[in-house]
Structures are given as C-alpha cells and as structure tokens.
Amino acid sequence: MAIKHLSKDSVEPPKVPGSLRFYSMRFCPYAQRVQLILNAKGMPHDTVFIDLSDKPEWYLKIFPAGKVPALIYDDKFLSESLLLADFLDKQYPEPPLQASSPLQTILDKLVIESFGKVGTAFYKLIMTTKEIEKQNFDELVASLIPIETELVERGTKFFGGNKPNMVDYMIWPWFERLDAINPYSNGTFVIPFEDKFPRLAEWKSLMIADKAVAPYYITPEKHAEHFTKRKAGLPAYDI
Amino acid sequence: MAIKHLSKDSVEPPKVPGSLRFYSMRFCPYAQRVQLILNAKGMPHDTVFIDLSDKPEWYLKIFPAGKVPALIYDDKFLSESLLLADFLDKQYPEPPLQASSPLQTILDKLVIESFGKVGTAFYKLIMTTKEIEKQNFDELVASLIPIETELVERGTKFFGGNKPNMVDYMIWPWFERLDAINPYSNGTFVIPFEDKFPRLAEWKSLMIADKAVAPYYITPEKHAEHFTKRKAGLPAYDI
Numbered sequence: 001m002a003i004k005h006l007s008k009d010s011v012e013p014p015k016v017p018g019s020l021r022f023y024s025m026r027f028c029p030y031a032q033r034v035q036l037i038l039n040a041k042g043m044p045h046d047t048v049f050i051d052l053s054d055k056p057e058w059y060l061k062i063f064p065a066g067k068v069p070a071l072i073y074d075d076k077f078l079s080e081s082l083l084l085a086d087f088l089d090k091q092y093p094e095p096p097l098q099a100s101s102p103l104q105t106i107l108d109k110l111v112i113e114s115f116g117k118v119g120t121a122f123y124k125l126i127m128t129t130k131e132i133e134k135q136n137f138d139e140l141v142a143s144l145i146p147i148e149t150e151l152v153e154r155g156t157k158f159f160g161g162n163k164p165n166m167v168d169y170m171i172w173p174w175f176e177r178l179d180a181i182n183p184y185s186n187g188t189f190v191i192p193f194e195d196k197f198p199r200l201a202e203w204k205s206l207m208i209a210d211k212a213v214a215p216y217y218i219t220p221e222k223h224a225e226h227f228t229k230r231k232a233g234l235p236a237y238d239i
Numbered sequence: 240m241a242i243k244h245l246s247k248d249s250v251e252p253p254k255v256p257g258s259l260r261f262y263s264m265r266f267c268p269y270a271q272r273v274q275l276i277l278n279a280k281g282m283p284h285d286t287v288f289i290d291l292s293d294k295p296e297w298y299l300k301i302f303p304a305g306k307v308p309a310l311i312y313d314d315k316f317l318s319e320s321l322l323l324a325d326f327l328d329k330q331y332p333e334p335p336l337q338a339s340s341p342l343q344t345i346l347d348k349l350v351i352e353s354f355g356k357v358g359t360a361f362y363k364l365i366m367t368t369k370e371i372e373k374q375n376f377d378e379l380v381a382s383l384i385p386i387e388t389e390l391v392e393r394g395t396k397f398f399g400g401n402k403p404n405m406v407d408y409m410i411w412p413w414f415e416r417l418d419a420i421n422p423y424s425n426g427t428f429v430i431p432f433e434d435k436f437p438r439l440a441e442w443k444s445l446m447i448a449d450k451a452v453a454p455y456y457i458t459p460e461k462h463a464e465h466f467t468k469r470k471a472g473l474p475a476y477d478i
Contacts, residue, residue: 074342083348090341102329103313109322 005051021072029173030081031069039212180223246290260311268412269320270308278451419462
C-alpha cells in the first residue's frame with residue numbers, strides 16, 4: 001500500500017472508531033519503536049503519517065513541537081517513544097514485553113539507554129559529513145561492542161530470552177539502518193557483523209523474521225535512498 | 240553532620256549491610272531526585288558523596304561515565320535518576336508514588352519530561368554567561384508558565400493530589416535552585432512567584448515542609464554560593 005505523508009495544507013483524517021490514532025513518519029526510528037509495540041500487541045491503530053519537512057498546520061496546533069511518534073488515547077495526546085512503549089505495554093498487557101522484576105526492568109532500560117550511543121554515532125556517520133569518514137565508522141563499530149557483550153552475557157537468542165522483549169524492539173530500528181551503510185557507501189563501508197558481532201548477526205536474522213518486525217521492515221537499499229535524498233535537502237518520505 | 244566528597248585517591252568506604260549503597264553529590268539536582276525517593280520510602284541507605292571535579296579512581300573503575308546518582312542493588316550497578324526513581328518505587332511500593340493507571344502514569348511522566356526545559360533554561364541563565372542576562376531570565380520565567388498551568392488544571396495542592404508524588408519529587412530540585420537566583424544576582428533578578436505563579440508559590444512552601452524534602456533542603460544562599468564557586472572554577476561540594 002502506498003504511504004502518503006501529510007503536509008502543511010492537509011486536513012486531519014477522521015479518527016477510526018475502535019482504533020488508536022497513531023502519528024508517525026515511515027523512516028523515523030523512534031516512530032518505528034512504537035509501531036513495533038503496536039504490532040507485537042496486535043493493537044488496532046490508524047496511522048497518520050506526518051511530513052516532517054513541511055508539517056501540517058493542524059498537527060502543529062495539537063502538538064506545537066510537531067514531533068513523531070505520538071498517540072491519542074482517551075482524548076489525551078501522548079508522545080515520547082520510550083514512554084509510549086511503556087504505556088502500551090502496561091495498558092495492553094498481552095504479551096508482556098517487560099520483565100516482571102523491577103530489577104530486571106531497570107537493567108533492561110539501562111541497556112536501551114546505553115544504546116543511545118549507537119544512534120548518536122550512526123547519525124554522526126551519515127548526516128554530519130559529506131562522505132562517510134573512517135574515524136566515524138570506527139567509532140560506530142566500537143559502540144556496538146557493549147551490545148554484543150550484553151547479548152553474549154545474557155546467553156539467549158533475544159535480549160528478552162526466547163522471544164523479543166522491550167529491549168529488542170527499542171533498539172531494532174537502528175540495526176535496520178546499520179545495514180544501509182553498505183549500499184549508502186556503495187560497498188566501501190560494511191559493519192563486520194559476522195566477524196566481530198556474531199551474536200548480533202544471528203539476532204538480526206531472527207529479528208527480521210519476527211512477526212512484529214517483518215511487516216514494517218524497510219530494505220537497506222530503501223533506507224540508503226532515504227538518507228541520500230534527505231542529505232540532498234530533498235527528503236522523500238512516501239514509499 | 241559534615242559532608243565530605245571523596246576524590247581521586249580515596250578508597251571506597253565499606254558497604255553497610257542492610258543499606259542501599261547510594262552514590263551522590265550534595266548539590267546535584269539529579270542525585271537529589273533519588274535522595275527524595277529514598278527519603279519518601281524511608282529506605283535505609285548509605286551515601287557515598289563523589290567529588291565530580293576530581294573523581295575517585297575506584298568509582299571510575301565501577302562506572303566509567305563517573306556520573307551520579309547511582310545505586311548498588313543486589314550487586315548490580317544502577318544509574319539514571321528517572322530510572323532509579325521508578326525502580327525504587329516499584330521495588331519498595333509503600334507509599335506508592337506513581338498513579339495506578341497507565342494513562343495517568345504517562346501523563347505524569349510527560350510533565351516531568353517537559354520540565355526539562357526549565358532545567359535547561361536555568362543552567363543557561365547561570366552557567367553560560369558571566370552575569371545573568373535579562374533575555375535568559377525572561378526565557379526561564381516563560382518556561383515556568385506551562386508548569387503553573389498544569390498545577391492549576393490539576394486543581395490540587397500537589398501534582399500528586401493531596402500529597403507529593405513522583406512529579407513533585409522529580410521537579411522539586413530545580414525549584415530549590417530557582418530561589419538561588421535572588422542571592423546569586425544580589426537581588427537584581429527574582430522569579431515573580433507570588434505575582435505570576437501563585438499556585439507554584441503555595442506548592443513550594445508546602446514542598447519545603449514535606450518530610451522527604453525538608454531533611455535535604457539547601458538554602459538559596461548556599462546554592463548561590465555553590466554556583467558562584469563553580470563558575471569561578473573552584474567547585475565546592477562539601478558542606
């Protein structure tokens with residue numbers, strides 16, 4: 001299905017009764033986090049895609065920050081990807097995506113928090129220089145070491161054990177994009193997953209096949225195209 | 240009791256059985272958040288104060304980021320003020336400091352999140368210019384408007400209702416410091432709480448008397464002195 005992002009002069013589509021109104025952008029990793037939780041929970045939702053380069057006036061009226069992701073629940077406007085993921089997990093408990101012990105929950109949240117370094121290193125690599133620079137690439141590769149170590153120490157297929165939990169879904173969006181470095185750099189830079197991060201390599205192939213991840217997966221080539229256009233000042237959101 | 244912050248060549252004090260080991264800094268608003276939750280819960284804890292300008296080697300070994308606040312629980316090293324506060328609230332449920340409904344919980348967390356703007360405006364005011372600049376002061380005052388509005392809309396004494404909850408405790412540390420602007424600027428700048436933020440003015444006087452807040456309260460004059468010394472490159476932590 002074609003996806004159209006709404007821009008400045010658009011009109012907000014009517015809400016669908018019985019569905020959560022979800023504001024998103026198809027290439028936003030933060031919005032993808034929430035989408036994955038909605039998918040994992042099987043929650044009916046109707047998505048409105050926002051053109052972040054030419055934001056709808058009606059959206060800025062309800063949310064002056066104009067960011068995504070956001071949800072409307074019980075007429076309340078809710079934002080912030082990690083808070084939304086937590087909210088959905090508590091409001092719709094099946095399947096549970098967080099540990100039952102408070103200690104394991106904070107340990108999981110600290111993994112998600114520390115993963116922020118990978119996201120920062122990735123955007124530095126792609127967005128702050130004209131071409132990819134070797135030093136930034138090395139920094140990004142180094143930022144993955146603690147994540148591989150974490151998975152080795154857990155000794156399970158997923159961070160969540162036998163199946164994905166909140167950690168898996170919250171960090172996944174950036175792994176989809178890490179594979180875009182190869183086509184984006186025409187094969188000059190490739191993260192050595194098999195050699196250096198064998199557990200993450202296995203985890204990635206399991207995640208791509210996950211029932212919450214698969215329907216929203218974007219290929220490395222499509223991600224690379226999006227980054228190229230965005231850097232050229234011509235962001236293309238619709239696919 | 241005199242408070243001594245441990246520096247580079249110190250040795251970590253032995254842990255106290257039956258107490259949570261808490262790493263803090265006496266003037267850190269993020270550490271204060273966790274202290275307030277420990278106080279509210281009546282949790283036995285033994286605090287080790289860290290000299291952030293000359294960090295202990297033993298602390299950097301257990302936590303390379305070298306930040307506070309942090310806690311040891313069940314031999315696990317835990318950090319991040321909001322995550323720690325959540326963890327303590329779940330691990331020690333009495334008295335509960337979060338709403339029982341997931342919706343009210345995320346609404347509360349969004350208030351805490353949005354309060355970040357006040358913190359940013361405050362540090363810009365104090366730390367980025369030699370003297371306080373009128374424009375930065377006006378921005379700080381403007382950042383308080385949504386917080387006053389939130390309290391008016393809730394129509395209760397505290398953000399938590401009849402007594403403080405997580406919102407009250409998570410934002411309190413910055414209010415203690417807002418009152419330091421008066422002595423810090425020798426009376427040139429004073430936040431017009433009574434005139435412009437009457438509900439926050441009442442809330443502040445209730446909070447100062449709260450049993451979790453009072454034992455850890457630092458006067459505006461002491462805060463002002465700390466900022467003056469810190470800006471002079473001579474941070475003084477011990478009091």
